[in-house]
Amino acid sequence: MAAPTSEHRGNLRYVVFIAAAAAMGGFLFGYDSSVINGAVTGIEKHFDVGAVETGFVVAIALLGSAVGAWFAGALANRWGRTRTMQVAAAAFAVSSIGQMLPLAMWDLALWRVLAGAAIGMASVLGPMYIAEVAPAAYRGRLGSFQQLAIVLGIAVSQLANYGIASLAGGDVNNTLWGLQAWQWMLGACVIPAVLYLVFASIIPESPRYLVAVGRMDEAREVLTKVEGPGVDLDAELAEIKSKLRDKPSGLRDLRGPALGLLPIVWIGILLSMFQQFVGINVIFYYSSSLWQSVGIDQSQSLLISVISATINIGGTLIAMRLVDRVGRRPLLLVGSAGMAVSLATAAWAFSAATGSGDKVHLPDPQAMIALVAANVFVLFFALSWGVVVWVLLGEMFPNRIRAAALSVAAAAQWLANWAITVSFPRLSEWNLSLTYLGYAFFAVLSFVFVARWVKETKGRTLEEMG
Numbered sequence: 001m002a003a004p005t006s007e008h009r010g011n012l013r014y015v016v017f018i019a020a021a022a023a024m025g026g027f028l029f030g031y032d033s034s035v036i037n038g039a040v041t042g043i044e045k046h047f048d049v050g051a052v053e054t055g056f057v058v059a060i061a062l063l064g065s066a067v068g069a070w071f072a073g074a075l076a077n078r079w080g081r082t083r084t085m086q087v088a089a090a091a092f093a094v095s096s097i098g099q100m101l102p103l104a105m106w107d108l109a110l111w112r113v114l115a116g117a118a119i120g121m122a123s124v125l126g127p128m129y130i131a132e133v134a135p136a137a138y139r140g141r142l143g144s145f146q147q148l149a150i151v152l153g154i155a156v157s158q159l160a161n162y163g164i165a166s167l168a169g170g171d172v173n174n175t176l177w178g179l180q181a182w183q184w185m186l187g188a189c190v191i192p193a194v195l196y197l198v199f200a201s202i203i204p205e206s207p208r209y210l211v212a213v214g215r216m217d218e219a220r221e222v223l224t225k226v227e228g229p230g231v232d233l234d235a236e237l238a239e240i241k242s243k244l245r246d247k248p249s250g251l252r253d254l255r256g257p258a259l260g261l262l263p264i265v266w267i268g269i270l271l272s273m274f275q276q277f278v279g280i281n282v283i284f285y286y287s288s289s290l291w292q293s294v295g296i297d298q299s300q301s302l303l304i305s306v307i308s309a310t311i312n313i314g315g316t317l318i319a320m321r322l323v324d325r326v327g328r329r330p331l332l333l334v335g336s337a338g339m340a341v342s343l344a345t346a347a348w349a350f351s352a353a354t355g356s357g358d359k360v361h362l363p364d365p366q367a368m369i370a371l372v373a374a375n376v377f378v379l380f381f382a383l384s385w386g387v388v389v390w391v392l393l394g395e396m397f398p399n400r401i402r403a404a405a406l407s408v409a410a411a412a413q414w415l416a417n418w419a420i421t422v423s424f425p426r427l428s429e430w431n432l433s434l435t436y437l438g439y440a441f442f443a444v445l446s447f448v449f450v451a452r453w454v455k456e457t458k459g460r461t462l463e464e465m466g
Helices: 006-022 024-047 053-078 083-099 105-133 136-143 145-167 181-188 189-204 205-211 214-229 234-243 262-275 280-293 296-322 329-351 366-382 385-395 399-453
Strands: none
Touching: 006 024, 006 105, 006 136, 006 145, 006 189, 006 366, 024 053, 024 083, 024 105, 024 145, 024 181, 024 189, 024 296, 024 399, 053 083, 053 105, 053 205, 053 399, 083 105, 083 189, 105 136, 105 145, 105 385, 105 399, 136 145, 136 385, 145 181, 145 296, 145 385, 181 189, 181 329, 205 214, 205 234, 214 234, 214 329, 234 366, 262 280, 280 366, 280 399, 296 366, 296 385, 329 385, 329 399, 366 385, 385 399
């Protein structure tokens, strides 16, 4: 194969830049959903509430995310992809300040709903936009930017939490510059929100949206920049227009014979739900309190969360290298198998726990085995389901229904995330070992689902999807 020309490399650099800019919404997703991990203990002590109230506040942002995701497709079709990103960024910035300065638990909950709505919108817009601007040969790797941004957001939030807690003397309820440390953790979210707003204001609109609304000259200009030389733009624009069939779709266009929806929509929904039902966000929402519950002090538990986030980044980078080489399905199958084994191992280790409440103890070697198994689980998730689901959701739906179908699938993902998050505190108090065994069961089911129903999309253009 001939080496890429400087012009090709220049176009690829441009596409990488705009894909990374769009993926800043994923960074917000990862940052906000994980920053609460370090603040949970501080919130409980500050407001003198228990696990149920705290779990509600942690999880209610996910309901807001489901609402934001549900409406994101319709808003993106009406306002455009980039303008809707700007709205999401502004909402997230405002909510970050509100979360930093809550009057009471109900006030904190309301601000988290707004933050969740912004994240839900971003979770739809990022994969949609990247899939619509990326050349087919690079779409898997560029689509992986969404998950890379998510895991970087998780890692940065954990580092920020650890740094803020260290400055506050290791206790998140200690005062730092007039506010408690946990408040600074939540307020720091405003920084990535402003960056997202800036990036969303300078990247070009999606060429497929521009075709849908009849702005053909602008669409040609964007395609010229992202596709590079040697592409028949007239043919590509004609093909895009023919697949859109006059106007973008709404939710009514998703109706089909399979329980009221098109089969491809159900596949997207189930991919989203399995991604959450394996329990990945338990690690990033509750790992600090989880490790404290089995005898590890607060400072060390935050450090373990940083290590888990770093492993998450490593697994994501592996997936980015492989997704366009080996394909989507093989990565999903390997990930499902690895997650099932590591989760079952963690379940066995947690079965040795003794005591209850704040007096739980996990003996050696089970304590170390549980810690290793949890991080092996994170690795297998990151190199498979973490990346591939976002890539598939961005590319698997036909052009005309992409916005609506992606909104439904993302909303299902957030609802599944909410169900796992809100149930974990009670389930872990009931039986931590059986809880992890349940997550292992869903990992096994995810393997069967992929083997039976998920088709490979590697190397296909968006117009070939239907």
